Structure formats: C-alpha cells, structure tokens
Amino acid sequence: MNKKIAFIFVFISVLLFVANCVSTEGTVNNTEEIDLTGVSDELLLDDEYYIGKGIAAQILADYKIVENNEVNEYLRFIGATISAETNVSGDIKKTYSFALLDTEEKIAFAAPSGFIFLSKVLMKECLNEDEFAGIVGNLIGLNMGKFAINSLPKELKQKINYSFDNKNNELMEKSYMESIDHIYNYMKAGYSKEAHIEADKEALRMLHTVGYSTEAYKSIITKLMNNGYFFPESSLPSLDERLSVIDSAISNAGNPYKIAEERTKRFLDMKSKL
Amino acid sequence: MIKKLVPILIFLLLFGYIAMAQEDDLEVYIVTNSVKVYDKPTKFSKVTVVEGGSFLVVNQYFENESFKEISHVRFENEEIVEVYFKEKYIVIDELLSGDNLSTATSDEISQGESSTASTRGSRESVSGISFAYLDLEKIGNIKDTNKMETLSSKINEEKWEEFRKNGKLGEFKKLPY
Numbered sequence: 001m002n003k004k005i006a007f008i009f010v011f012i013s014v015l016l017f018v019a020n021c022v023s024t025e026g027t028v029n030n031t032e033e034i035d036l037t038g039v040s041d042e043l044l045l046d047d048e049y050y051i052g053k054g055i056a057a058q059i060l061a062d063y064k065i066v067e068n069n070e071v072n073e074y075l076r077f078i079g080a081t082i083s084a085e086t087n088v089s090g091d092i093k094k095t096y097s098f099a100l101l102d103t104e105e106k107i108a109f110a111a112p113s114g115f116i117f118l119s120k121v122l123m124k125e126c127l128n129e130d131e132f133a134g135i136v137g138n139l140i141g142l143n144m145g146k147f148a149i150n151s152l153p154k155e156l157k158q159k160i161n162y163s164f165d166n167k168n169n170e171l172m173e174k175s176y177m178e179s180i181d182h183i184y185n186y187m188k189a190g191y192s193k194e195a196h197i198e199a200d201k202e203a204l205r206m207l208h209t210v211g212y213s214t215e216a217y218k219s220i221i222t223k224l225m226n227n228g229y230f231f232p233e234s235s236l237p238s239l240d241e242r243l244s245v246i247d248s249a250i251s252n253a254g255n256p257y258k259i260a261e262e263r264t265k266r267f268l269d270m271k272s273k274l
Numbered sequence: 275m276i277k278k279l280v281p282i283l284i285f286l287l288l289f290g291y292i293a294m295a296q297e298d299d300l301e302v303y304i305v306t307n308s309v310k311v312y313d314k315p316t317k318f319s320k321v322t323v324v325e326g327g328s329f330l331v332v333n334q335y336f337e338n339e340s341f342k343e344i345s346h347v348r349f350e351n352e353e354i355v356e357v358y359f360k361e362k363y364i365v366i367d368e369l370l371s372g373d374n375l376s377t378a379t380s381d382e383i384s385q386g387e388s389s390t391a392s393t394r395g396s397r398e399s400v401s402g403i404s405f406a407y408l409d410l411e412k413i414g415n416i417k418d419t420n421k422m423e424t425l426s427s428k429i430n431e432e433k434w435e436e437f438r439k440n441g442k443l444g445e446f447k448k449l450p451y
Contacts, residue, residue, distance in 0.1 A: 073429075077437040080429050081444075129441065210444040260442040 034162060034171070041157040045113075047179075048149050052113030054180040055187075056097070059109055059117050064102040066120050066274065074270045075100050075136070078129070079116060082137045085206040086144055096140065106229045108135065109187050110142040112149045120274050125224060129267035130207075130216030130259045135224075137207045137217065141199030142191060151186045152179055193237045200245050208253040215256050218246050 066072065079098040086096075096114035100123065101107070108118040116139045126132040142148075156178055163172035191199075200221070208214050225239045237245075250256060438444065 073433075074437075076429050077434050080434055081438055210438075211442065263441045263443075266441070 034159070036155060036158040036162060039158040039162045039165070041154045041161070043149065043152075043157050043160060047160055048112040048146075050176060051149065051179045051183065052111045052115050054176060055109070055111040055184050056115040056117075058180060058184055059101075059111070059115075063105075063107075063117070063119075066100040066102045068273050071270050071273050072098070072100055074266075078133050078136050079140070081210050082133060082203075082206050082212075083114070083140050085209045086140060096143075098136070107188075108139055110139040110148065111187065112143070112146070112183065114143055116140065116143065122224070122229070123271060124274060125227070125229075126220060126267070126271070127264075128216065128259050129263035130213040131220035132267060133207060133212045134203065134217035134220045137203035137212070138199050138221070140206065141202035142195055144202050145195060145198045147191055147195035147198075148183045148186055151192070152182055156182065190236050193235065193241075196237050196242065197245050200242055201249050204246065204249040204253055208257070211257050213257050213259045214250045214253055216259055218243070218250065221246065 075098045079096055083096040096116060098116045101117050101119045103119045104121050105119055106121060108116075108122060110116050116136070118135060118139065122135055123132055126135070156175060159171060159175040160179065162168070163175055204214050204217055207217055221242060222239065225242070
C-alpha cells in the first residue's frame with residue numbers, strides 16, 4: 001500500500017515538474033516565435049526618447065553626477081550654444097541634456113534623444129573652454145548622426161514596433177531593455193568608424209558657426225587620442241585618419257576664430273571647482 | 275528507500291502548489307515601511323521604472339521581490355506620483371505631464387487606447403513607460419534639488435545670453451527645442 005502511495009506521489013511530482021517546464025518553455029516561445037514579416041524597422045522619436053532615457057538612467061545608476069550646480073550649468077550653456085546649431089526638428093523629445101560625471105574613468109556617452117554625459121577627467125584634460133567645447137561638440141555630433149539608435153539590429157526594432165501594434169507589453173519591455181543594453185554596450189565599445197568621422201565634421205561645423213576655435217578641437221582630439229581616450233581600438237579611426245578629416249573640415253569652415261581670453265578665464269575658474 | 279522519499283515528495287508537492295498559487299495571486303498591494311498601504315487600483319495601470327539596473331514593474335501592485343526596497347509612495351488625489359526606494363527615487367513624470375493624459379482616462383491608458391494620444395503620446399499611452407533617476411541618499415531633501423534638474427535641457431535664457439556675450443560667442447539664437 002505504501003509503495004502505491006509513494007508511486008502516486010512520485011508520478012504526480014514528475015507530472016507537475018514536466019508541466020511546469022512545458023509551461024515556462026511555452027512562454028518563451030510565445031515571445032520568440034513571432035512573425036515579423038512586413039513589420040517596420042523604423043523607430044519613432046518616442047522610442048528613441050524612451051531608450052535614451054533608459055540609458056541615461058543606467059548611466060546614472062553606474063555613475064554619480066558632479067555635485068556642483070555651477071559647473072553643470074556651465075556645461076549646459078556650452079552644450080546649448082553648440083546644440084542650437086544642430087539640425088534637429090522642433091520635437092520636444094529631441095532635446096539635449098548634459099551632465100558631468102564624477103568619475104576618473106575616460107568615458108563619454110551620447111545617448112539617443114540627446115542625453116550627453118562626459119566624465120570630469122575629460123574636462124581636466126582641457127586647457128581652455130574652446131577645447132572643452134570641442135569635446136561637447138564631438139558628442140553632439142555623435143548624437144546627431146543617430147549612430148547609436150541605428151546600431152540596433154533590424155529584428156529588435158521590428159519587435160518594438162510589433163509589440164506596440166499588438167499591444168504586447170511583455171515583448172515591448174523586453175525589446176526596450178535589450179535596446180538599452182545594446183546601445184549602452186555599443187557606446188562603451190566606442191561607437192563606429194563612420195560615427196567618429198561624421199561627428200568630427202559636424203562638430204567642427206557647429207563650433208565654427210558659434211565662434212569657437214576649430215584649432216582647439218584639433219588639439220584636444222589629438223591630445224585625448226594620444227592619451228588613450230576616445231577608444232583607440234583598431235576597428236575605429238586612427239588619429240591620422242581623424243586628423244585628415246579634421247584638417248579638411250577646418251579648411252572648409254574658413255578662418256578659425258581665436259581663443260578668447262574671457263572664455264579661458266571662466267573655464268579655468270570652473271575647472272578649479274572640480 | 276521509497277518510504278523515506280515520501281515526506282520529501284509531499285513537501286515538494288505542497289511547496290509547488292503554494293508557489294503556483296502565489297504566482298497567480300495578483301491582488302497584492304504592499305508598500306513596506308510606508309506612509310500608506312495601497313489597497314486600490316491606481317490610475318497608472320502599468321508603470322515601468324528602473325531600479326538598480328533592472329526593470330521593476332509596478333502594476334497596481336508591486337510585482338517584484340524588490341518591493342521590499344520601496345520605502346515610500348507619494349499620492350496625489352489617490353494616484354501614485356512618486357515612488358521612493360531606499361536608495362533611489364523615481365519620478366513618474368511624463369505620465370502626469372503628458373498632454374495625452376489630460377483627457378485620457380485610466381481605462382484608456384490601461385487598455386492601450388491611443389485615441390487621445392498626440393504624435394508625442396502615441397507610445398506613452400500604450401506603454402506608460404516613464405522613468406527618471408534621483409539619488410535619494412545624496413540629496414536628502416527631494417524638494418530642494420535633484421539629478422533630473424541637472425540633466426534637464428531647460429536653461430535660463432538670460433544667463434545663457436550673458437554667457438555667450440561675455441565669451442564673445444555668436445549672436446543669441448533661440449534653441450530649436
């Protein structure tokens with residue numbers, strides 16, 4: 001009798017275990033086995049905004065912001081001055097936000113939808129405001145080309161659209177999370193060769209238009225790359241390649257502006273607060 | 275041998291049933307150490323926030339073991355406005371400020387209707403995703419200052435103009451956003 005009871009329990013347990021496995025597997029398959037035929041891979045500004053904000057949240061979870069409102073406002077003013085020359089539309093979600101990260105790591109991020117972060121160590125490397133503006137301009141240039149959002153695999157973009165079309169919140173969250181992770185890793189890995197080349201061109205155009213020295217841009221990029229900043233991986237442009245593009249852009253921009261003493265003075269004042 | 279296994283199997287069986295029952299129990303409204311215990315549906319049927327690098331779903335209840343990290347939920351007119359965690363502070367901002375919400379009902383939001391959504395709100399009305407980060411530990415008093423203010427794209431235009439003028443930069447130009 002006891003053997004029979006024991007057998008029944010074992011049998012039921014095995015059944016439950018198998019049922020549970022099948023149930024879990026089924027859930028995953030439901031998400032994975034979707035037909036993406038004909039689903040658009042064009043993302044909306046909404047998507048860029050939420051993905052960008054998600055990345056900003058991740059960055060803020062990983063790093064602290066420099067706790068000095070004056071310095072952050074200074075960065076915002078420089079950022080606003082340069083970004084006023086971008087070719088963005090008037091969409092409210094396509095805005096630029098700037099923050100200086102309180103870390104000695106050699107990092108900078110230009111997340112989708114204009115969330116720009118750079119470490120304070122980058123500011124420390126600069127000799128004047130024009131060089132600092134060069135770094136900010138470079139990041140805005142990286143953002144303008146939408147390289148980060150365009151780095152997403154087609155299927156992932158389709159899944160986002162599919163999830164909204166079919167009101168599949170589970171898939172939507174999963175796809176957004178994957179997108180956030182993908183772009184965060186893409187940025188950490190140093191973007192792409194094309195992104196840096198285009199960013200250099202755009203940065204120099206904007207910097208010259210607002211009155212910053214384009215020569216300062218060249219000097220800070222050279223210094224940072226020689227010091228191991230800006231991701232000197234082999235898949236990315238070498239310093240020589242970038243200098244070739246930079247020289248050409250400087251030449252096209254016209255007579256470079258001089259570095260104004262007033263700007264250098266206020267920059268050094270801000271730098272001393274770090 | 276089998277006799278010895280029987281109690282273990284019974285325990286596993288019961289444990290399995292309890293676990294499965296709990297999984298289906300979606301009526302849990304708990305805010306630990308909270309000013310309030312939330313016991314009714316919120317206007318926000320689905321709000322996704324980020325906590326510690328992972329997503330936490332607040333869906334009329336706190337559907338995640340991380341709910342233990344929640345220390346305080348602030349309400350306005352019986353709606354969740356802010357969720358305070360022990361270390362992080364999440365602002366449910368755009369759901370409150372989005373134009374589409376001025377006329378959208380809670381049902382429309384929960385069902386993902388986009389009839390009231392503008393272009394800007396077309397995703398929001400479905401997803402309800404909105405998150406922002408603040409460091410509660412550092413700022414102490416949330417009302418005084420916050421990280422999102424630092425991250426904000428808003429600037430004082432008068433001071434900005436002065437900045438450009440003093441720095442001998444270009445003519446004052448309005449931001450395109």
